[in-house]
Amino acid sequence: MSDYAGRTYEFVPKSELNPVKDQVEVIINALQDSMRVFGVTFTFKLVGSGGKHLVTRVINGNTGFDFDYNLGIQKDGDLSAKDLRLKVKRELEMILQGTGYSTVSSGKQSMTFKFIDHDNSRIVHSCDFALVNDYVDDVGDSIQEILIWQREDDTYIWNKRPYAKNHSDKLSNLKANGLWQEVKDEYLKIKNNNQDREKKSFSLFFEAINNVYNRYDWN
Numbered sequence: 695m696s697d698y699a700g701r702t703y704e705f706v707p708k709s710e711l712n713p714v715k716d717q718v719e720v721i722i723n724a725l726q727d728s729m730r731v732f733g734v735t736f737t738f739k740l741v742g743s744g745g746k747h748l749v750t751r752v753i754n755g756n757t758g759f760d761f762d763y764n765l766g767i768q769k770d771g772d773l774s775a776k777d778l779r780l781k782v783k784r785e786l787e788m789i790l791q792g793t794g795y796s797t798v799s800s801g802k803q804s805m806t807f808k809f810i811d812h813d814n815s816r817i818v819h820s821c822d823f824a825l826v827n828d829y830v831d832d833v834g835d836s837i838q839e840i841l842i843w844q845r846e847d848d849t850y851i852w853n854k855r856p857y858a859k860n861h862s863d864k865l866s867n868l869k870a871n872g873l874w875q876e877v878k879d880e881y882l883k884i885k886n887n888n889q890d891r892e893k894k895s896f897s898l899f900f901e902a903i904n905n906v907y908n909r910y911d912w913n
């Protein structure tokens with residue numbers, strides 16, 4: 695049985711999320727300064743559920759809450775995909791020293807660091823950083839690529855992100871038609887039924903947007 699069985703999620707109030715958000719963005723600003731030395735510049739954005747104040751956590755759980763930032767690469771310093779991600783990870787680890795955060799772990803889509811309450815053996819919160827590239831394709835669709843790590847052969851590639859295509863436009867249409875609550879309900883439903891540990895919150899949020907959007911005829 696999945697270790698997700700029996701878990702129920704709740705939304706984290708802004709009063710708890712905002713101080714952590716401010717703290718993480720100080721870290722991001724330091725990372726921007728550090729990477730600029732290598733000719734790398736990027737923007738940052740709190741994305742997915744976090745960007746819409748829909749951060750969740752397990753009720754009475756010990757894993758805290760997590761949220762996601764996209765680091766939108768503007769200049770890559772002529773670094774390869776592998777060197778870019780490893781350089782960001784290395785600089786981030788140096789910045790986090792002495793802050794109380796854990797070391798940075800690598801996943802397929804993102805790099806993760808956690809704030810751990812060791813006395814009570816629980817994670818207070820965690821944060822994922824993904825390196826992305828946004829562009830408009832030849833037919834005018836908004837596309838997002840994400841720099842992923844393929845663990846099997848230790849390669850790094852840019853890959854189109856599932857569910858990311860035009861999700862902002864879809865969400866705007868849903869909100870304009872009074873369907874925001876339906877999106878929130880769908881997201882919480884997906885979170886409570888997710889069995890895939892590797893699937894991040896931003897992917898689940900994109901999935902919720904697409905699920906609700908596809909229920910309606912937009913012609």
